[in-house]
Ligand code: ZN
């Protein structure tokens with residue numbers, strides 16, 4: 001089993017340079033205009049896919065909302081012509097992320113409409129710009145939460161584009177100042193993305209099961225790597241949803257001894273099936289007391305308000321708790337017991353997705369170690385129900401849209 005160490009800035013920089021292409025030639029359009037997003041003329045999906053493969057401006061068939069909180073419906077989405085550094089992708093599968101629902105239901109502020117979500121895409125390259133070197137027509141690729149950043153600031157040069165000091169460009173609902181357009185996501189037949197933000201998805205991975213790795217996978221992988229998790233590290237995972245179930249699988253694949261915290265006895269078997277070596281019923285004070293000071297790392301993937309101190313107590317001295325779940329509204333207001341941190345030398349950190357080089361590293365790791373998301377594939381007609389079921393926690397563990405049904 002490979003023993004992993006935290007990535008060094010120099011190794012990330014090398015990967016960064018491999019993936020990097022020039023942005024100097026791109027005219028910047030600094031501010032977003034007011035008003036709605038443009039819509040294209042109605043086309044059928046076969047026509048849309050054929051037009052995408054020309055590399056020219058085209059209309060994609062998509063699913064999105066025309067009002068925040070409204071039902072998901074058919075949208076005809078203009079996609080730009082591929083510029084010199086762009087890759088045109090026919091999207092095959094797109095994961096359904098909780099962020100999609102929060103954003104489309106207006107829980108994270110206003111959005112220009114219509115609005116198409118989706119930032120966990122796997123598909124095939126169908127056209128490339130004249131200067132693209134990293135990808136070729138026919139390659140299987142993926143796109144995650146980011147489609148742009150300045151590429152020049154300290155964070156970008158370290159391969160941490162999500163912390164770009166100039167502001168990274170989200171895959172949907174963001175203003176792409178490099179191309180002068182609002183971004184629209186992957187519930188669509190095609191997408192056009194700068195090559196720097198396109199990942200290589202190994203053929204060994206199942207396309208549907210790989211899609212959620214682009215957001216949920218890297219969000220779980222990055223804090224495990226940052227904590228130096230390897231053979232024998234004792235890792236706890238709290239919250240067994242889309243993020244947490246991947247954290248269990250990834251930590252086990254890294255050689256860790258994994259403890260899953262569950263809220264119900266019914267989930268114990270499911271946690272073991274994911275690769276957890278131990279389970280602790282978090283609602284049982286005696287079980288939690290017995291787990292005190294036993295873990296090196298805790299990945300806290302709970303996205304509801306909860307008592308983080310209960311999990312800090314499960315850490316050994318100098319242990320680290322990484323918070324990756326984010327409650328709706330962005331906070332939680334839970335007080336952290338500073339004395340716990342001081343007395344035991346603990347670290348409490350946050351982690352936000354991961355940069356492009358580390359996302360590529362994660363995909364390669366998953367292919368090598370056979371890590372995949374447990375998915376339930378849905379067609380375009382099932383999206384509204386899938387969102388409701390996701391909010392209700394009724395999925396093991398991630399829905400994925402089959403984009404061939406658009
Ligand atoms: Zn996401």
Ligand code: ZN
Pocket residue numbers: 149150151152153154155156157161163164165166167
């Ligand atoms: Zn930057």
